Amino acid sequence: MKLIKIAFKSALNRKVSLSLAIFSIAISILLLLGVDTLRKQAKNNFLNTISQTDLIVGARSSPTNLLLYSVFHIGNATNNVSYASYQDIIASKKVKWSVPISLGDSHRGFRVMGTNGDYFRYYRYANGQNLAFQHGTAFSGVYDAVVGIDVAQSLNYQLNDEITLSHGIVATKYGEHADKPFRIVGILQKTGTPVDRTVMISLQGIEAIHIDWQSGTRSSLRISAEQALKMGLQPKNITAFMLGLSNRIEIFQLKRKINDYAKEPLLAIMPGSTLAYLWQTLGQFEKILMAISALVLLAGLIGLLIALLTTLNERRREMAVLRAVGAHTYHVIILFMLEAMLVVIVGCLVGIALLYGLQSIMQPIIAQNYGIYLHAQWPDTMQIIFLGLVLMLAMLLSLIPGVIAYKRSLQDGLMVKI
């Protein structure tokens, strides 16, 4: 239609102010879609961290705390679980598999986790995916270690490299287990979960490095790595353990049984529901971010409105000429709407292009620093609906200059005397 051509050429004639309006819309679209994408993908990542584990058991504390330290390696356990209780519970016929976890040491900022070979067999993430080795195999010896991909990459580790572990979460010279070095026998493939940033050793390894330690400090007694091997190395405590059940219907029953466990105070949680609860708490923050983005978008739209309003006077003649050649007064309003549409559509496209560009640049950086793995995705249905709403809002706003110009053109008729 010719009206679109007129609107387009007229807009081109005012390209400076309109490109600024397009730019501000593009930035706000970028921000809004960016926050939304980040939020959704972070949530996805978060919920994908653990899968097909029916119960996580630790010393009694809050469910969130247990989940955070056992799965996300954030924070610390308040207490340990005795190995005897662990053995007692997994002896139940209901338990299909179990994975013990022993935390508390670190290696150059990465958490060390003591476990056993079942970890590589039963731990699942995302939609039930297994851990897989990029190089090497699971540990078999006491001084063998398996590292996550991020550990290997950021510290530039190869198979057979030797590493030493430190006592506690923060590395200090004082707390170094320097006398008992570990050899890397396996490097895991990328998972997009905290596993990537973990060093995994056997429970016996954990026992060995602490054999000459007492109450968190080194005792005067020195036991060499070789000597330690000959000692029992039977773990007395672990931090937590994961359970898979043969029959999922029995989850609640077992959960209640563990929570009522008489010999020591334990807590069993269902990771899925605790994750969901945790995300709900974090959800407040995401709502605030979304609200800020929405306000930025509003500012962008008001910028568009200003761009349209400031040109009203110079366009008065344009409207009179159009009226003289047969344009109806409602065409005047349509012209402003078309212009707003043009600006918003181009703004949205530029914003989406910016988002994808930025995502592909930022993706490795965000993954490394925050463990959130972004995937370039087409806008989902919600986002497309949202963009449609933005377009409608812009068209509504364009009614303001449109109606002003309409009234003026009724007043002016064909003879504009300026």
Added chain:
Amino acid sequence: MKNPVIKINNIHFRYNNQTADDVLHIADLQVYEGEHLFIQGASGSGKTSLLNLITGINQPYKGSVQVLGQSLQNLSSMQCDQFRVDFLGIIFQQFNLLPFLSVLENVQLPCWFSAKRRSLAGNSSSEIKQTAMRLLTELSLSDTLFNQPANTLSVGQQQRIAVARALIGQPKIIIADEPTSSLDTDNRERFLELLFLEADKQKSTVVFVSHDSYIAPYFSRVIDLSQINLAG
């Protein structure tokens, strides 16, 4: 036989219907087919108001305006807009053109809004373009200018483009509102010559308002608005 194309009968017009005085009160004015009518009037004598009534932008509160046998007060504002583009070619004092369209596009504008003008200008878009180019050439515009943006041209050239636009699609009446005021004497004569030549060729009537009595001798009929306007 002279056929009236515009009949104005005892009209009263004022800008707001309450207490203001009449701006126009014309007992009788007829414009005949094919004539070149010059309506002369000083500023503020109601020239623009008269043109607004003839083009249907405003309505008199009393009396009737008939254009080509059609009573304008019987038309809705939408029908009025359509009637205007179908049958009237309009030329302003200045700034006739849309600066962001090319010369050729400016000339074709009425054909974009009127099926009637379009069909009279040609059967296809290329024919309409041909017509626009012919008109521009006859109005002595060099074809090197045709695709330039309209605002890069001189005022004299712009006014001739405005004539081409008023003429395209053979509207019955050409309404001109002081189109020569921004031109110098030489350009003014040339402008009138070309306007009359082309209007005669397609048998369009010319209604021309101006304060400038100097150009009155070029016209077949001259009316002094102060003589026929009984208001004020």
